Amino acid sequence: MSGQVVSPSSAQCENCHARRHGPCASLPAASLARFAEAARPVDYPAGHCFWDEDGRVNFVGILKTGYLRMLRYTADGRRQIMALVGPGDIVGEGFRPVAGYRLEASTPATMCRFEPAVFERLLEREPELRRAVCRDYLDQLDGLRRTTWSLGVQSPRERLCAFLSLSCRTMPFAPSPKGGGLLTLELPRADIADLLGTTKETISRLTHRLQSSGLLRIRDPRRFFIPDLARLERAGGLNPPQTARVKAAQPQRCEA
Amino acid sequence: MSGQVVSPSSAQCENCHARRHGPCASLPAASLARFAEAARPVDYPAGHCFWDEDGRVNFVGILKTGYLRMLRYTADGRRQIMALVGPGDIVGEGFRPVAGYRLEASTPATMCRFEPAVFERLLEREPELRRAVCRDYLDQLDGLRRTTWSLGVQSPRERLCAFLSLSCRTMPFAPSPKGGGLLTLELPRADIADLLGTTKETISRLTHRLQSSGLLRIRDPRRFFIPDLARLERAGGLNPPQTARVKAAQPQRCEA
DNA sequence: CGTATCTTTGACCAAATTCAAGCCACGTGG
DNA sequence: CCACGTGGCTTGAATTTGGTCAAAGATACG
Incomplete structure (x- = not known):
């Protein structure tokens, strides 16, 4: 063993x-x-x-x-x-x-x-x-x-944002005094990719795109500074805003 | 209520x-x-x-x-x-x-x-x-x-094949005397699509493509005849053949 | 017979994969 | 100290897939 x-x-x-x-x-x-x-x-x-x-x-x-x-x-x-x-x-x-x-x-x-x-x-x-x-x-x-x-329903971008938000709770995260914090991702890119059902190339492109939209700053490949966690969560489809749903058949009221 | x-x-x-x-x-x-x-x-x-x-x-x-x-x-x-x-x-x-x-x-x-x-x-x-x-x-x-x-890893086609194979165990399935059987899918297309993370259009196209490759015959929108269940399972990536895996870092031998 | 619902088909488009190459940090050995 | 190889990450270009939108068939139901 x-x-x-x-x-x-x-x-x-x-x-x-x-x-x-x-x-x-x-x-x-x-x-x-x-x-x-x-x-x-x-x-x-x-x-x-x-x-x-x-x-x-x-x-x-x-x-x-x-x-x-x-x-x-x-x-x-x-x-x-x-x-x-x-x-x-x-x-x-x-x-x-x-x-x-x-x-x-x-x-x-x-x-x-x-x-x-x-x-x-x-x-x-x-x-x-x-x-x-x-x-x-x-x-x-x-x-x-x-x-x-x-x-099933999220785009790779949304999945990545959701993953990063959740990682702030489960992986080393050093909150910064003026909001936000530094996230240390302990996984290699390939693992993040295989977890999110995409490829490491896409992960790389996406993180850089998230950087240009200001959702994070890449300190080095495994450390990201997150200036606004709530915004990242929203981009990941978590904490869905209370807005009504649209599209398709409106879901019915439940029995409870 | x-x-x-x-x-x-x-x-x-x-x-x-x-x-x-x-x-x-x-x-x-x-x-x-x-x-x-x-x-x-x-x-x-x-x-x-x-x-x-x-x-x-x-x-x-x-x-x-x-x-x-x-x-x-x-x-x-x-x-x-x-x-x-x-x-x-x-x-x-x-x-x-x-x-x-x-x-x-x-x-x-x-x-x-x-x-x-x-x-x-x-x-x-x-x-x-x-x-x-x-x-x-x-x-x-x-x-x-x-x-x-x-x-995460399967194409819509593989997912559909896997879903259909599994449905033969969980949904009404009338085995035919000379192998195969008639599957009655009780779900509407939209539900199958949302279960497989795709759209009803894709499901429709795929079922018709599966028909031309002989994996099934469409009796009517919710009844498919499956001539060879084992083949369908293979197309769905179930019962993986004992062939070795390739690509990327070869997974290591486990400790047990 | 007409309406509503579900399914199918076609054309187009955007996004992500693939393949390929380049970059960078690191450790090894000359 | 520097050349070299390795592994992980990034970038670019070409290709393919599957989604979107729109419309046409089908079928059930009143």
Whole structure:
């Protein structure tokens, strides 16, 4: 097995990135201590493959740092990243074999890793953990619905704006005193492209076009200064303004 | 409230479409009886809206017949159908408010409907039902991952082929004695288009092109004869052949 | 028989992909 | 220290695809 054990110690949870959301954020202190006790921290290099299309998953983990990509290839080698996994997220489908996708490290990553039997035992004892796992499913559903919608109806430009806006919440973002902030994109262009269902050339052209329309300033290839986050969100079709919808058959009033 | 009550009676589960999968398929007989007892069958017309983007869901149900669309609009009225709900599927997010999408009847539909309190009580008492609900989440995840992938990397032609192949399992399909079968698509063209992230014009052109390449024969706008299902699946990028992938950085071997 | 709805077809256009080449930062080794 | 190769990003030109718009068939329904 690749990926080397860093330290078998217990709770260095204090300033772990994973504390910001997910199980590590919602577990009460005592549970968290027991949880950390069972965790084995492990390092992985960028590009590390956790499992492939027909792989069995033999562990559960909480990602501490870095980003993983959940992806799938077509027969002729095109690939689509279906979701990113970030710090605090649960890794491992939990309780059934993985269906048709692979999981790889997009950046160097570190993870608190659990043997499946251990994790299952924890699940039985910690109701709060059970709830966190269930919430995780629902969060994944929400995320995938958003992605599906985005890929289906949005232009690459809108998708990129939406992605960047959301990244300001999930990736390193240093707010600047006079509004806006500096976003550090940890993913390579190719991954952004495959996540947004387009090509790296288009991503490159689009970022430069966004720069000329003043939506961002390119500091260097992986750092963008965002002067006005709300404007970027609007360009990404998020926070839809309260204006009525038009076109096609007007959607009916709902029953509720 | 629109949607009229049909009959307050209990178990007419015998030849209900919903028995084929989902909770109604997996519940043991005794549980199913109690389940049916609590259900209130209701009819809905095509186009009925169950909830909109910021709606609270005040019921849970099992769809008996028909198809529902889970969709979301952009500010300027383009819409994307993120998933279809078919017979046997659970309707209603269950335990938290719905986030940013609406649910409408794509065709006339009938549903076994439960008051949320009643359903919750059943959940406590029937472990099998709990498991079914959890399985439902994971099935939805799998479905959305497939859709995401499809929208991201496949051409409209591939998406249509994949959709048609899958429809042969989920929609009325009369197998013919000498292979193949007759598929009845219950959705209007516009819904197919919005599900596949394209336009009804493209769907129309594609079906006719698929006809000339012999992948299907158009009986009438909503009935296609599929002479060779396996070939259609291949055209849809499903059942990927075991050929190696090419192009770009070869994916690495996984750790398992 | 006329209207409304859904589907099909055609012509045109804009946008994004592809292919190809250039640029830049980085690390290696002479 | 500099030449060289590599990988990631950018830029340009040609091509193709699929969307838009407009109009014509079809079908169901009153």
